[in-house]
Amino acid sequence: MKNIIRIGTMLGADAVPPLGQKLFDFGFECLAVGFGSRSYMSDMAVYEDRVMGTIADNDVKVSCLTCYSNLLGYEQDDEDGRKTWEALIDNAHRFGTDLVCGFAGRVPDMPIHENMARFAEIVTPLAKRAADKGVRLAFENCSMGGNWWKGSYNIAHNPKAWEMMFNAVPMDNIGLEWEPCHQMVQLIDPIPQLKKYAKAGRIFHIHGKDATIDWDAIKEHGIFSPDQWCWHRTPGFGDCNWADIISILRMNNYQGNIDIEGYHDPVYREEFETMGQVHALEYLKFARGGTYTPNIFG
Numbered sequence: 001m002k003n004i005i006r007i008g009t010m011l012g013a014d015a016v017p018p019l020g021q022k023l024f025d026f027g028f029e030c031l032a033v034g035f036g037s038r039s040y041m042s043d044m045a046v047y048e049d050r051v052m053g054t055i056a057d058n059d060v061k062v063s064c065l066t067c068y069s070n071l072l073g074y075e076q077d078d079e080d081g082r083k084t085w086e087a088l089i090d091n092a093h094r095f096g097t098d099l100v101c102g103f104a105g106r107v108p109d110m111p112i113h114e115n116m117a118r119f120a121e122i123v124t125p126l127a128k129r130a131a132d133k134g135v136r137l138a139f140e141n142c143s144m145g146g147n148w149w150k151g152s153y154n155i156a157h158n159p160k161a162w163e164m165m166f167n168a169v170p171m172d173n174i175g176l177e178w179e180p181c182h183q184m185v186q187l188i189d190p191i192p193q194l195k196k197y198a199k200a201g202r203i204f205h206i207h208g209k210d211a212t213i214d215w216d217a218i219k220e221h222g223i224f225s226p227d228q229w230c231w232h233r234t235p236g237f238g239d240c241n242w243a244d245i246i247s248i249l250r251m252n253n254y255q256g257n258i259d260i261e262g263y264h265d266p267v268y269r270e271e272f273e274t275m276g277q278v279h280a281l282e283y284l285k286f287a288r289g290g291t292y293t294p295n296i297f298g
Contacts, residue, residue, distance in 0.1 A: 004292045005246060006030040006257040007208070007284045008063060009277055013039070013047050020054040026278050027285075030063045031055070032205070032259040033095065037069040040083035044091040051095060063257040064099035064138070064177075064205050065092055070153050071105030071126075072118045078105070082122065089130045089137075099256070100130065101177040101205055104139040104156035104165065112148050112155045113164060119155065120168040127171045138177040138204035139165070143186070157182055159193050166202070179207035179261065180240050185230050187213070187223070194245065198252035206249070208260035208280060210238025232264035234276045236283035243287040258284055 008030030011019060016033060023031075033051055035042075051062065065088040069081020081102075088100045105122070107115055123137070130137050144153035148161075155161050162176065176197060180190035197203050210233040217229040235242055246258075260280050263269060268276025285291070 003255045009260045016051045024058045030061045030257045032063045034066045037081035040087040048094040062095040062097045064101045067102045101138040103154040106155045108152045109150045112161045116168045123169045131173050136173045140177040141182045175202040175204040177205040179209045181209040181211040184211035205256045206258040208235045208258045210235050210240045234265040235280040246288045
């Protein structure tokens, strides 16, 4: 059977035991499990017991392990993050996944194209280490407040940057942890690039996060006004048609999952956070065609 594209959410590794079963009772089917930048100091066997013990009696998968550190930075916390990536690569098999995700990193305030030598220096040995263990690496497309010329945390937020990254480290086991929201807030139509990079096999993981663009505000005040003109949204409340997104993924044999990234919606947050995420779960299941039903038509 081809991948049904499971729908899940994101949890820190320590939050899986207290929250996991409650989420599974709502119908969440997978988890992106997060680790901090100093998690390399932890006993991964302990986390294996906590996470896998929680999901053992449920039809739930770990989509990926994540660490959102600055891979390219020069501070001690950045070095700790790189060691955590190594630890997650080495231990991904414990969690039944072959995918480690996070930010590509950035040398602070250096233009993206000038980061490529550093990217190749850091990511090439990580990608080789991962390939030796059958693991893939995916970089999230969040700008973290930066642009092409300046920024502090991530270079992987623009298609031109992706091409430079793939050329700098020409290995098939590096790809994208993609979501439409981070493209929409740059006024990029996410669908054409999804078609291109899904066809190229570079989409490894999807974050379930959308955006709403207020075109009236843009037409009246532009994008440099103090007036807000876009909002991050939980799927089901934003501008994207996720049935189209999932259809594109399926037509290109996407083998990953979609994990909802919460805590951003301006309405469905705080006391409405669970409500919003459960709505997104149900909406995304509907968008994928509902519950998988074996074919009886031959």
